[in-house]
Amino acid sequence: MLEKIKTMYNPTPGMLPEKIGPTVGQNIGKITLPSTELRFYDLGGQRDIRSIWPKYYDECHAVVFVVDACDQARLTENWEVFDEVLNSPRLLNLPLLLLANKQDAPTSLSVAEIRESFDAWQRARTNRDSDEPNPTPSQNKGKGKAKAIEQEVEDVPNEQKADSAWDDGGAKDERMASLDVMGVSALEGTGVRDAVNWLYIRVQNARKM
Ligand SMILES: Nc1nc2c(ncn2[C@@H]2O[C@H](COP(=O)(O)OP(=O)(O)OP(=O)(O)O)[C@@H](O)[C@H]2O)c(=O)[nH]1
Numbered sequence: 502m503l504e505k506i507k508t509m510y511n512p513t514p515g516m517l518p519e520k521i522g523p524t525v526g527q528n529i530g531k532i533t534l535p536s537t538e539l540r541f542y543d544l545g546g547q548r549d550i551r552s553i554w555p556k557y558y559d560e561c562h563a564v565v566f567v568v569d570a571c572d573q574a575r576l577t578e579n580w581e582v583f584d585e586v587l588n589s590p591r592l593l594n595l596p597l598l599l600l601a602n603k604q605d606a607p608t609s610l611s612v613a614e615i616r617e618s619f620d621a622w623q624r625a626r627t628n629r630d631s632d633e634p635n636p637t638p639s640q641n642k643g644k645g646k647a648k649a650i651e652q653e654v655e656d657v658p659n660e661q662k663a664d665s666a667w668d669d670g671g672a673k674d675e676r677m678a679s680l681d682v683m684g685v686s687a688l689e690g691t692g693v694r695d696a697v698n699w700l701y702i703r704v705q706n707a708r709k710m
């Protein structure tokens with residue numbers, strides 16, 4: 502994606518798709534637009550590399566999350582990761598764009614399907630969460646209700662506790678309602694200018710506020 506952006510906006514083209522390997526660490530790119538320079542930090546998506554993402558959160562002005570719209574088998578994993586990004590307090594007020602990549606491929610999910618997949622994943626999680634504090638009578642025997650609830654609270658990982666204690670004033674819900682999803686093909690370049698324009702406008706607007 503970043504290499505395509507470089508090719509489309511810079512005098513020196515970015516790497517050709519066949520030369521691109523998995524991103525280990527970061528790739529940096531810069532494009533110049535009227536009265537603005539956009540600097541991109543492309544971070545690898547592999548599991549072990551994701552832990553470096555938060556190191557970039559304080560400095561960035563917008564986030565673009567690229568999903569492989571052909572890889573349906575990994576969508577659940579994808580949404581788990583995306584949800585973490587979405588809920589990172591340090592990113593909460595920044596422009597966030599979800600890109601459904603590989604729109605050139607016949608098997609790719611459309612923007613509408615990607616959005617629906619995320620919504621469905623969220624609904625399933627909400628249902629799961631509301632089902633959880635429901636121990637079976639045999640599990641509950643002798644413990645009493647209060648004990649059972651206490652146990653559940655203890656089971657919540659520390660990170661999650663901090664997260665739920667943190668009051669975002671409804672910002673998460675607002676973000677979900679206004680989440681922008683766009684279709685792109687990093688291979689063919691379709692949708693890439695729309696995505697860059699989106700970033701350009703949103704970053705400029707955020708600056709004015
Ligand atoms: N058909 C199609 N294939 C693509 C497109 N973009 C990337 N690919 C292919 O998908 C594979 C992974 O591409 P990468 O650019 O390495 O993906 P990435 O998201 O940067 O992966 P990491 O760097 O590991 O995070 C490669 O085989 C690419 O050729 C696209 O728009 N269309």
Ligand SMILES: [Mg+2]
Nearest residue numbers: 522523524545
């Ligand atoms: Mg990469």
